[in-house]
Amino acid sequence: MVHTLDDRSPVNATLTRDTFVRTLRRYPQFTISPAILIGLIAVWWAAAHVLRMPAYIVPPPEDVLRATVRGLSYSPWDKASYWYHAGITVWEAVIGFTLGSAAGAVIGLALSHWPLLGRSWYPYIVGFQSLPKVALAPLMVVWFGFGLGGKVFITAIITFFPVLVNMMAGYQSVEPERLELARSCNASEMHLLTKIIIPSCLPFLFAGLGVASVLSILGAVVGEFVGASAGLGMLLMQYNQALEIAPMFAIILLLAGIGFLMNYLVSLAERRYCFWAQRANLARGP
Amino acid sequence: MNNAGVATAFEPNAAPTSALIQSRGLSKTYATGNGDVIALKNLNFEVNDGEFVSVVGQSGCGKSTLLKVLAGLLPYTSGSVTLNGHPLRGPTPESAVVFQSPVLLPWRTVMENVLLPIELRKLAMASYRDRAAELLNMVGLGDFAQRYPFELSGGMQQRAAIVRALVQDPRLLLMDEPFGALDAMTREQMNLELMRIWSQSRKTIIFITHSIAEAIFLSDRVIAMTSRPGTIADVLTIGLPRPRLLSVINTDRFGRYAAKLRSLLDAQGGMF
Numbered sequence: 142m143v144h145t146l147d148d149r150s151p152v153n154a155t156l157t158r159d160t161f162v163r164t165l166r167r168y169p170q171f172t173i174s175p176a177i178l179i180g181l182i183a184v185w186w187a188a189a190h191v192l193r194m195p196a197y198i199v200p201p202p203e204d205v206l207r208a209t210v211r212g213l214s215y216s217p218w219d220k221a222s223y224w225y226h227a228g229i230t231v232w233e234a235v236i237g238f239t240l241g242s243a244a245g246a247v248i249g250l251a252l253s254h255w256p257l258l259g260r261s262w263y264p265y266i267v268g269f270q271s272l273p274k275v276a277l278a279p280l281m282v283v284w285f286g287f288g289l290g291g292k293v294f295i296t297a298i299i300t301f302f303p304v305l306v307n308m309m310a311g312y313q314s315v316e317p318e319r320l321e322l323a324r325s326c327n328a329s330e331m332h333l334l335t336k337i338i339i340p341s342c343l344p345f346l347f348a349g350l351g352v353a354s355v356l357s358i359l360g361a362v363v364g365e366f367v368g369a370s371a372g373l374g375m376l377l378m379q380y381n382q383a384l385e386i387a388p389m390f391a392i393i394l395l396l397a398g399i400g401f402l403m404n405y406l407v408s409l410a411e412r413r414y415c416f417w418a419q420r421a422n423l424a425r426g427p
Numbered sequence: 428m429n430n431a432g433v434a435t436a437f438e439p440n441a442a443p444t445s446a447l448i449q450s451r452g453l454s455k456t457y458a459t460g461n462g463d464v465i466a467l468k469n470l471n472f473e474v475n476d477g478e479f480v481s482v483v484g485q486s487g488c489g490k491s492t493l494l495k496v497l498a499g500l501l502p503y504t505s506g507s508v509t510l511n512g513h514p515l516r517g518p519t520p521e522s523a524v525v526f527q528s529p530v531l532l533p534w535r536t537v538m539e540n541v542l543l544p545i546e547l548r549k550l551a552m553a554s555y556r557d558r559a560a561e562l563l564n565m566v567g568l569g570d571f572a573q574r575y576p577f578e579l580s581g582g583m584q585q586r587a588a589i590v591r592a593l594v595q596d597p598r599l600l601l602m603d604e605p606f607g608a609l610d611a612m613t614r615e616q617m618n619l620e621l622m623r624i625w626s627q628s629r630k631t632i633i634f635i636t637h638s639i640a641e642a643i644f645l646s647d648r649v650i651a652m653t654s655r656p657g658t659i660a661d662v663l664t665i666g667l668p669r670p671r672l673l674s675v676i677n678t679d680r681f682g683r684y685a686a687k688l689r690s691l692l693d694a695q696g697g698m699f
Contacts, residue, residue, distance in 0.1 A: 316530070318526050318527075318528060318530045319530055319532070321495075321500055321524070321526070322524070322526065322530050322543075323547060324500055324518060325498055325499070325500060325518045325523070325524045326518070326543065326544040326547040326548055327517075327518050327519075327520075327547065327548055328547040329547075329549075332546075332547050336543075336546070336547065337532070340532070340534050343534075416534075417533040417534045417575060417577065418533070
């Protein structure tokens with residue numbers, strides 16, 4: 142680029158435009174992503190106010206914001222409060238996630254480690270996995286009633302599979318040389334599992350936990366849809382029947398936020414306990 | 428590891444006294460879907476205490492199978508192998524393996540990796556820590572004990588793997604193309620390094636490679652293997668004086684050994 146030394150030359154303007162473009166390219170998550178959000182809200186606002194879509198189809202953004210603020214302003218022990226219902230939904234999701242993913246990890250490890258077990262159970266696992274687990278939710282009300290148990294059970298079943306499948310994939314991908322090294326040192330079966338195989342599977346396990354953490358909210362909400370006395374899913378159904386669309390939007394956004402947070406917590410744990418995986422990949426390079 | 432020890436180790440082909448490994452009619456057959464594959468057929472050889480022996484051959488000639496059999500990682504089909512007079516039955520602390528890749532566990536520091544064999548054999552870690560530190564110093568990794576493998580270069584990782592093999596003071600070091608994945612310059616450095624480690628630690632080394640030059644440069648004797656089935660074509664004694672410098676590669680004598688080995692391997696009809 143050639144700049145002429147004219148005193149009205151737009152050198153400074155060009156420079157700032159260059160730095161602006163460079164910033165956009167380098168930090169799209171801090172520049173372009175927020176711009177997209179603002180754009181989406183603007184379209185939403187325009188749909189409500191310019192196109193005048195009725196509030197029972199598209200509630201204006203400020204109504205949703207008002208509903209959110211009101212729902213969150215009550216004390217967490219007040220049953221009108223979103224905090225109370227969110228707490229119950231998160232509690233169901235967390236217990237279900239913990240039980241489901243723990244079972245998935247342990248059973249995945251066992252099925253891989255004892256091939257006879259794995260091969261004989263394989264058809265049933267594939268069969269059960271192709272079943273839409275959500276279809277089991279009404280049955281859960283029959284078995285466990287309207288309380289915590291049914292939601293925990295459905296969440297556990299939904300989170301079980303991604304963890305199981307990833308654990309088995311992780312086991313398959315353990316470098317054979319690591320096993321040979323351990324055997325050449327006369328490692329016991331227990332040491333082989335705890336010091337070589339399980340740590341080697343961690344990157345896969347965390348990938349499964351990441352998927353499961355998001356699915357756990359789905360499980361809890363579906364469980365509440367079919368019958369519950371509390372929780373965000375139940376609240377969503379109530380507002381739906383009352384055709385109060387703005388609070389429905391508020392709850393949906395809240396659920397998205399909770400899912401995002403759960404996933405973020407898993408990725409924090411991954412960075413803490415699996416710190417070596419990403420950097421090892423970077424170091425290997427091309 | 429005093430200086431006197433180093434001096435004697437540098438004597439040409441220092442006093443091989445007794446056979447550490449003795450193989451008689453060793454054969455290994457793999458059962459596959461379309462019948463048996465003979466990987467090793469009737470191998471007879473000895474490796475003496477303190478000797479450096481290389482095994483050269485083309486890919487698929489069974490040299491890695493031989494190494495795994497000697498490490499006790501693979502059962503053999505017939506014949507006999509003795510290590511230090513005792514029949515070989517599975518892995519023993521008397522031998523240690525260095526693999527083609529370093530196989531360092533990425534979640535452990537270099538020191539923790541080096542002490543892994545001690546941990547797996549349920550020995551007292553504390554009593555090996557000093558030795559591990561000393562060995563790491565010997566290969567120039569003293570400052571890297573608390574680093575993680577991904578912070579090390581390829582050559583440094585392989586040196587850490589050698590230290591891990593040496594930590595339990597085995598008599599026999601089994602090396603399976605340990606420098607095959609390194610670039611040519613690093614590989615030469617590692618060859619010199621290995622010579623130094625060998626002369627200081629006075630181990631017996633069986634070194635698998637497909638590089639004729641590397642085999643001649645390092646070894647007291649070279650076992651030339653031919654493929655399908657893997658058999659020993661000949662065993663060549665390398666009389667080059669020690670210590671050897673890299674410049675020995677350009678001598679006529681080195682060239683004659685190389686030509687002889689190449690003809691042994693080519694006799695089977697393979698080009699490489």
